[in-house]
Amino acid sequence: MSTRKAPNINNYFSSAQKELQLSEAEAEIQRLRAEIEELRAKGSTELEAPLTALREQLQSESSILSIPLDRIEPNPEQPRQTFLPESIDSMSRSLKSDGQLEPIILIQRGDLVIFDGERRWRSAKALGWESLQAVVIPEPVALHRKALLTSLHREDLNPLDKAEAIVRELADHTGLDAPSIPRILSTAVRRLNKQGRMNQVVELMMATEQEQQQGLAAIGLDEREQSVLALLLDLQLNPASIDANIFPMLSLAVDLKVAIRSSGLKGVHAMCLQKLSAKNLRKTEEEAESIRVEITQKVIAEKLSVKEARKLVSEVMSSLAASSSTPPLPAAKQVLKATESLQKLSGEMLAKAEASFLREFQELLRQKLAEVEEVLKQK
Amino acid sequence: MQIRLAVISNAGGSGKTTLSVHLAYELGQRGFNVALMDLDPQGSQTLFCGLNPPEPEQTLAAVLTDKFDGNWPLTPCWSEYTDRVVICQGGMVLTQTADELVLHKRGAYLLGDCLTDYPLEHDLIIFDCPATLGPLPLMALAACTHLVVPVQLEPKSIQGSAHLLEWYYYHCRHLRLKPSPEVLGFVPSQYDSRKAVHRQILESLPVQLKQMNIRVFPAIRNSAEFVNASGQGLPIHLYRKSHPALSDFKEIASHLGNLIGKPNKKKAKKAS
Numbered sequence: 001m002s003t004r005k006a007p008n009i010n011n012y013f014s015s016a017q018k019e020l021q022l023s024e025a026e027a028e029i030q031r032l033r034a035e036i037e038e039l040r041a042k043g044s045t046e047l048e049a050p051l052t053a054l055r056e057q058l059q060s061e062s063s064i065l066s067i068p069l070d071r072i073e074p075n076p077e078q079p080r081q082t083f084l085p086e087s088i089d090s091m092s093r094s095l096k097s098d099g100q101l102e103p104i105i106l107i108q109r110g111d112l113v114i115f116d117g118e119r120r121w122r123s124a125k126a127l128g129w130e131s132l133q134a135v136v137i138p139e140p141v142a143l144h145r146k147a148l149l150t151s152l153h154r155e156d157l158n159p160l161d162k163a164e165a166i167v168r169e170l171a172d173h174t175g176l177d178a179p180s181i182p183r184i185l186s187t188a189v190r191r192l193n194k195q196g197r198m199n200q201v202v203e204l205m206m207a208t209e210q211e212q213q214q215g216l217a218a219i220g221l222d223e224r225e226q227s228v229l230a231l232l233l234d235l236q237l238n239p240a241s242i243d244a245n246i247f248p249m250l251s252l253a254v255d256l257k258v259a260i261r262s263s264g265l266k267g268v269h270a271m272c273l274q275k276l277s278a279k280n281l282r283k284t285e286e287e288a289e290s291i292r293v294e295i296t297q298k299v300i301a302e303k304l305s306v307k308e309a310r311k312l313v314s315e316v317m318s319s320l321a322a323s324s325s326t327p328p329l330p331a332a333k334q335v336l337k338a339t340e341s342l343q344k345l346s347g348e349m350l351a352k353a354e355a356s357f358l359r360e361f362q363e364l365l366r367q368k369l370a371e372v373e374e375v376l377k378q379k
Numbered sequence: 380m381q382i383r384l385a386v387i388s389n390a391g392g393s394g395k396t397t398l399s400v401h402l403a404y405e406l407g408q409r410g411f412n413v414a415l416m417d418l419d420p421q422g423s424q425t426l427f428c429g430l431n432p433p434e435p436e437q438t439l440a441a442v443l444t445d446k447f448d449g450n451w452p453l454t455p456c457w458s459e460y461t462d463r464v465v466i467c468q469g470g471m472v473l474t475q476t477a478d479e480l481v482l483h484k485r486g487a488y489l490l491g492d493c494l495t496d497y498p499l500e501h502d503l504i505i506f507d508c509p510a511t512l513g514p515l516p517l518m519a520l521a522a523c524t525h526l527v528v529p530v531q532l533e534p535k536s537i538q539g540s541a542h543l544l545e546w547y548y549y550h551c552r553h554l555r556l557k558p559s560p561e562v563l564g565f566v567p568s569q570y571d572s573r574k575a576v577h578r579q580i581l582e583s584l585p586v587q588l589k590q591m592n593i594r595v596f597p598a599i600r601n602s603a604e605f606v607n608a609s610g611q612g613l614p615i616h617l618y619r620k621s622h623p624a625l626s627d628f629k630e631i632a633s634h635l636g637n638l639i640g641k642p643n644k645k646k647a648k649k650a651s
Binding site for chain 1: 545549579
C-alpha cells in the first residue's frame with residue numbers, strides 16, 4: 001500500500017511573499033525619505049549646506065557661464081594638493097556619463113582661479129572638453145580658509161595635505177612660525193592629557209566661538225597654545241586628533257610624502273613605514289631611504305593592510321638587525337654616547353662657560369679618568 | 380471604532396456569504412449594530428437573510444451612483460429575532476455598476492467616498508464580495524479597514540487565496556491606501572476532519588501564513604445544516620440553536636468585538 005502524498009502548499013505563497021516584501025521595502029523607503037526630509041529641515045547637512053547656499057545664491061545673482069578650460073587656473077592655495085589618477089579617472093567617467101552636474105565656482109583674480117571644482121576641471125581637460133559650466137564670484141576674504149573649510153571635512157583629502165593646510169591656516173592667523181606649530185600643539189595636548197583636561201577642550205568643539213574662548217581661557221594655557229587651540233576648535237577640528245593623527249605626517253621622510261601624494265599611500269601606512277629610519281636601521285640616510293622606498297612599493301603594490309604592513313616593517317627591521325654586526329651592549333653604548341658628547345664640546349663653548357662650572361667639570365673628568373685607568377689595568 | 384470588514388475570496392464556494400451572515404448575526408447577538416453589504420451580483424445574501432429580491436433602486440447599485448443622496452437602502456434582517464442587523468442588498472444590477480466603475484474617475488474609491496460623505500453609525504460593516512478580483516472587490520478593498528479570507532482546505536482554493544494576497548499587497552500600494560487595510564486572517568471553511576487532505580492543509584496553512592504574519596482562525600466545520608439553514612433564510616444560530624458548528628465562529632467574533640470595543644450608543648439606522 002502506498003502512502004498518500006500530502007499536497008505541498010509551500011510554493012503557492014511564494015509570489016504573495018514577494019509582494020509582501022515589496023510592500024515592506026516601499027514602506028521602508030518612505031520612512032527613510034521622511035527621515036531625510038526631516039534631517040534636511042533640521043539643516044544637518046552642515047558641510048554641504050554652505051556650499052549649496054552659496055551655489056544657489058550665485059545662480060540667482062549671476063548666471064551660469066560656459067568658460068573655456070584654458071582661461072581657468074588652478075588655485076595655488078587649494079588645500080588639496082593630491083589628485084590621484086584614479087580619482088581623476090572616476091570623475092571623468094562621471095562627467096562623461098552624467099555630464100556636469102553642478103557648476104564649478106571661479107574667482108575673478110586677473111585670471112579665473114578655481115575656488116571649488118579643481119577635480120572636475122582636471123577631469124574635463126583629460127576628456128578633451130573645451131569648457132565647463134561655471135559661476136564667477138569676486139575674490140572672497142580669507143580665500144584659503146574658505147577653501148580649507150570646503151575640503152577639510154571631505155574624507156578624501158589625505159592627512160598630509162590636511163596637515164599642511166591646517167598649519168598654513170594657523171600660521172596665517174596666529175603669526176606663529178609654521179614649523180613651531182605642531183610642537184606647540186603637542187606640548188599643550190600632552191600637558192592637558194596629563195592633567196586629565198583634554199576632554200574639556202574636545203567638548204568645546206561644538207560650542208559657540210565665545211564659549212570656546214572662555215573655555216580655553218579657563219584652562220590655563222599660554223598665549224601661543226591658546227591661539228592654536230582656539231583656531232582648531234573654530235575649524236571644528238579635534239586638537240587631540242590633529243596632534244595624534246594629522247601633524248605627525250609633517251615629519252615623514254620625503255620619500256613617504258611623495259608616496260602619499262603620487263601613489264595614494266595611506267597616512268597610517270606611512271607612519272608605520274617611517275620606522276624604517278636611518279637611526280632604527282643603523283644605516284646611512286641613503287641606505288635607509290632605499291630600503292624604505294622598496295618596502296613602500298611592496299606595501300602599495302600588494303595593497304597590504306595596516307596590520308600586514310606593520311608586520312612587514314618589523315620583519316625587515318629584525319632581519320637587518322640580525323645581519324648587521326652584533327650591536328654594542330647597553331653599557332658600551334653609554335660610553336660611546338659620552339665620548340660623542342665630549343667630542344662635541346668645543347673650545348669656544350668652554351670659553352663661554354662660567355669658571356665654577358668648569359672647575360666642577362674638571363673634577364669630574366679627573367675622577368672618571370682614574371676610574372678608567374683602574375678598569376683598564378684589570379683588563 | 381467602526382470596523383469595515385471585506386470578506387474576499389477569489390474562489391467560488393469558499394464560504395464568503397456563510398461567513399458574512401453568521402458573523403453579522405453573532406456580532407448582533409453581542410450587542411453590536413451590524414450592516415451587511417452585498418457586493419455580489421448574485422445577491423446570495425438576500426437568500427441567506429430570507430428576503431425578497433430587491434428592486435434595483437433598493438440595492439447597493441443605487442448607492443454607487445453620482446445621484447446618491449445619503450439615503451442608504453437598508454433592510455432589517457431576521458427582524459423577528461434581532462433589531463441589530465441590516466442589509467444593503469445586491470443584485471444583477473451590480474454587473475452594470477461594475478462596468479461603469481471602470482470608467483468612473485473615482486472608480487475604486489467610490490464605496491469609500493459614499494461612506495465618508497454619508498457615514499453609517501454601525502459598529503461593523505461587512506462587505507460580501509463576489510468570487511472574482513474585479514472592480515467590485517477592489518472597491519471593497521479601498522473602503523475597508525480589515526479583510527478576512529475564507530478558504531476551503533483544498534489546493535485550488537488555497538492557491539486562489541495566495542493570488543488574492545498578491546492582489547492585496549499590490550493594490551494597497553497601487554491605490555496608495557493609507558493606512559492599508561489589515562488582513563484580519565484566514566478562515567478555513569467546510570472542514571471535514573475525515574478527509575486527509577483537509578487535515579494536512581489545516582496543519583500546513585498556518586505555517587505558511589505565519590511567515591507573512593497572517594493569522595488563521597479556527598476552521599468552520601462542514602455541515603449539511605448550513606445549506607438547510609440558508610434555504611430557510613436563517614443563520615444556523617436560529618435554525619439549529621445548539622448545533623456544534625456555532626462554536627466555530629466564537630474566536631473570530633470575539634476578535635472583532637475586541638477591535639470594535641464598546642458598541643456605538645447612537646442608534647444606527649435600521650431601515651430605509
